[in-house]
Amino acid sequence: MSEQNSQNYKAKSFAMNDDAALYQKSNCYPRRDAVDVLTEFLPKFRWKEGKKRIFDIGCADGSVTNIISAFCNNDYEVFEACDINERAVKYATEYYGTDKMIFRVMDIEGQLPKEMNGKFDNVFSFYTLQWIKNQEKAFQNIYDLMAKDGECLLTLLARIPVYSLFNALKDTDTWGYLLKYINQFISPYHDVSDPDVIIQSLLEKVGFQYVDVRCRQKKYEFKDIQQLRNILEAVSPFNVDKKLYEQFFDDIMEVAEDMRIIDRRTKTATFHYNLIVIHCRK
Amino acid sequence: MSEQNSQNYKAKSFAMNDDAALYQKSNCYPRRDAVDVLTEFLPKFRWKEGKKRIFDIGCADGSVTNIISAFCNNDYEVFEACDINERAVKYATEYYGTDKMIFRVMDIEGQLPKEMNGKFDNVFSFYTLQWIKNQEKAFQNIYDLMAKDGECLLTLLARIPVYSLFNALKDTDTWGYLLKYINQFISPYHDVSDPDVIIQSLLEKVGFQYVDVRCRQKKYEFKDIQQLRNILEAVSPFNVDKKLYEQFFDDIMEVAEDMRIIDRRTKTATFHYNLIVIHCRK
Structure with a gap:
């Protein structure tokens, strides 16, 4: 592969495959874990009296945002959710958007819009923050998004076979060029004590x-081998040539x-795999 | 393999390889983890005034018992330690035994000697309790060993590649007979959420x-491949025929x-691998 082509791979921003429909079909264990974590940790929350303002970071197809909403009894002043991926936000809006549930494009590692400062009583983010290279910036932004006494519940991946695979x-000679910048894809907590x-x-x-x-420590048994392949295809950020696509996943x-x-x-x-669960109060 | 021979494998009590010298040479990450856990958790202890009575469960070759003793400034009324394995106790006594540091054969899953009830201010057990099938019985015995306000610090293995290997x-056709009762060897927490x-x-x-x-979540980089092989040989409870020993580990x-x-x-x-760390107060 030429240096120029290799640069194209570097230039590609490392984010999840943007096929939201494929992700919706295959995000089996993220969905299970969202339900488990909400069930365990929401009873520990000191909920604000009255209507809440809620924010969800990294909504992807919106299916987990919808689960969070249900756990909050669909009762809030406003429920905003964001994703860095435009196609995901469009998909989520179409499937789950209402006048009180609003999806927007936003990068949690970037500069926050001023009007969002201290706006939210509760912030959620499930299976997203492992994508962020500047962890401290993301945590600072989450802190800034929250109102005084606000609470957040976050999960992110540490060690998981996806990265090892x-x-x-x-x-390898065959795939080396494609995976040259794989470290941008791997969770900063995959390979540490x-x-x-x-x-x-x-x-x-x-x-x-x-x-x-x-x-x-988590265990997930796939329904069948195809379900494993589906999730690997859905989260892969690697831009495989169509002709080589099947060979790559084989x-x-x-x-x-x-x-x-x-x-x-x-x-x-x-x-x-190992899932990090974070519960904080401002 | 005949049913009779297979029964012999069943009959063999599942405990670590009893070559304490080999274990001493190779217990690299257990030793590192002992130091890390003691460094992190001992400052949280509410230490009893005056001379303490200390107990360590699963001393093996005694090297980790010796580390615990050093972290307690070698300052105690008595430091007792036990192991189910007679050879290990003999080895530990020889290397580390003093008039105040006493090693004895004892099964933490069994009936406790009456005189030990409530005797100890602090109980430690590192890298041992994953061997115990009746977890509740072991925890009950640890509770019973402890004096009022006593504290314990325990570590045990959850998921670790040793078991997967x-x-x-x-x-396999070659090793199936040998590993028939492998579940008795595997931590009850290796394969669970x-x-x-x-x-x-x-x-x-x-x-x-x-x-x-x-x-x-823990990571350990071996000095070389031989060091990995050494620890696998040291912890293996499988009774491999001498003629097949090298082939098995190959x-x-x-x-x-x-x-x-x-x-x-x-x-x-x-x-x-994943290490469970437990800090309790009675």
């Missing part, structure tokens, strides 16, 4: 009064067999 | 007043390459 092809301790310290630095960070699935994520004998697939 | 050979939540609930049931359970190391625990290119080896 793509990473395994990084040093004690991510919860690192994050706790960042959140305290940003100024949160109450900080509870947990690292949760090779990924072969690595999954090697790594015993797929059980060759029973034709089943299981993910073991 | 041996487990990968379970369904939210082990910290399960353990928290057990400890509260047993009666502890203060319970803090953390699941910690095959295990091949699985480690498949699973990308060993990097074929750089000839390095890394473990990613």
